[in-house]
Amino acid sequence: MTPLVAGAVLLAVVTHASWNAIAHRIPDKLxxxxxxxGGGMLIGLALLPFTAFPAAGAWPYLPASAAIHLVYYALLMxxxxxxxxxxxxxxxxxxxxxxxxxxxxxxxxxxxxGWATGGILLSCAGLTxxxxxxxxxxxxxxxxxxxxxxxxxxxxxxxVVDGLGVRASGSSLGYLAWLMAVQGAALPAxxxxxxxxxxxxxxxxxxxxxLLGAGLSVAAYALVLWAQTRAALAPIAALxxxxxxxRSHPNNAASFRAPSRMCTRPVAWACG
Numbered sequence: 001m002t003p004l005v006a007g008a009v010l011l012a013v014v015t016h017a018s019w020n021a022i023a024h025r026i027p028d029k030l031x032x033x034x035x036x037x038g039g040g041m042l043i044g045l046a047l048l049p050f051t052a053f054p055a056a057g058a059w060p061y062l063p064a065s066a067a068i069h070l071v072y073y074a075l076l077m078x079x080x081x082x083x084x085x086x087x088x089x090x091x092x093x094x095x096x097x098x099x100x101x102x103x104x105x106x107x108x109x110x111x112x113x114g115w116a117t118g119g120i121l122l123s124c125a126g127l128t129x130x131x132x133x134x135x136x137x138x139x140x141x142x143x144x145x146x147x148x149x150x151x152x153x154x155x156x157x158x159x160v161v162d163g164l165g166v167r168a169s170g171s172s173l174g175y176l177a178w179l180m181a182v183q184g185a186a187l188p189a190x191x192x193x194x195x196x197x198x199x200x201x202x203x204x205x206x207x208x209x210x211l212l213g214a215g216l217s218v219a220a221y222a223l224v225l226w227a228q229t230r231a232a233l234a235p236i237a238a239l240x241x242x243x244x245x246x247r248s249h250p251n252n253a254a255s256f257r258a259p260s261r262m263c264t265r266p267v268a269w270a271c272g
Contacts, residue, residue: 001231001239009239012223016240019216022209031202034191035210036217041184043218044177052171054178061165062175065158066183072154073187075147082144091148092155093241094128099156101234107160110232123238159237163228172226180218 019036026032054062097120104110112120162179169175192199203210227236 001235005227005230005236006239008223008227009236012220012227013240015216015220015223019213019220022213022216026206026209028202030191030194031206032210032213034188035203035206036213037184037186038188039211039214040180040218041188043214044180044182044184047173047177048181051174051177054165054169054171054174057168058165058170058175061161061168062178062182065161065165065179066186068154068158068161069183070186072151072158075151075154078147078151082147089148091128091145092151094124094126095149095152096155096159097234097238097241098124099153100159100237103156103160104163104233108164108233110234112232112234116232116235120234120238123241156237160233162225163233163236166225166228172229173222176218176222176225179221 023029023032023036026035101112101117101120162175165179166172166175195202224236224240
């Protein structure tokens with residue numbers, strides 16, 4: 001991985017943590033993520049006329065990625081219902097790079113050398129250690145841990161699917177635009193179904209904040225997709241998941257310690 005690619009991934013880490021911080025400021029999580037997901041869809045649609053049309057080889061990956069993201073959303077919310085944010089999210093994100101390593105070896109022929117493997121293992125151990133530290137003195141909730149690991153599997157799956165898709169597309173920006181356009185409608189549609197006539201009343205006060213989060217979210221994933229065209233998938237995943245240390249800071253995680261009615265809804269840490 002070149003310094004330029006590493007710098008892009010680290011910038012994505014900061015950008016991703018920033019839009020998550022914005023999402024935390026919106027009290028109703030379904031409203032917040034409907035705005036962020038819908039804003040991502042609008043950005044994708046706006047980019048379509050100005051980006052290259054993805055090559056034919058990318059099209060099997062685009063709907064597959066959108067479907068995997070929906071499963072990811074459901075599993076992540078199940079993890080939150082069974083456990084708390086400070087435990088579930090680091091396990092989910094920390095287990096993903098190791099699974100990416102296996103999937104990338106099988107489907108992309110990318111087998112890391114000894115140093116890279118050691119770095120990936122160290123990263124996974126450090127990230128899951130954040131969650132294990134929170135378990136000290138308590139019995140593990142195996143159901144919550146299992147759901148978090150399943151969430152990590154979906155993260156690994158869409159990471160590899162998008163990595164292969166963006167490489168086949170011939171244009172990382174074109175792939176991003178279509179991905180956002182394809183997957184961005186589901187959450188806003190669910191929000192409209194839930195709230196119907198009250199939707200605009202809920203969206204309007206937070207619209208600017210949500211759209212700012214959408215822009216940061218799209219920028220973060222654009223950087224990751226570009227990096228995946230320049231370097232192996234597993235090291236990028238390991239470096240990218242270092243953002244868990246920012247997103248799982250105790251001050252941020254505290255507000256998610258107790259499951260609530262809001263958190264039972266299928267909202268998500270979209271795209272990334």
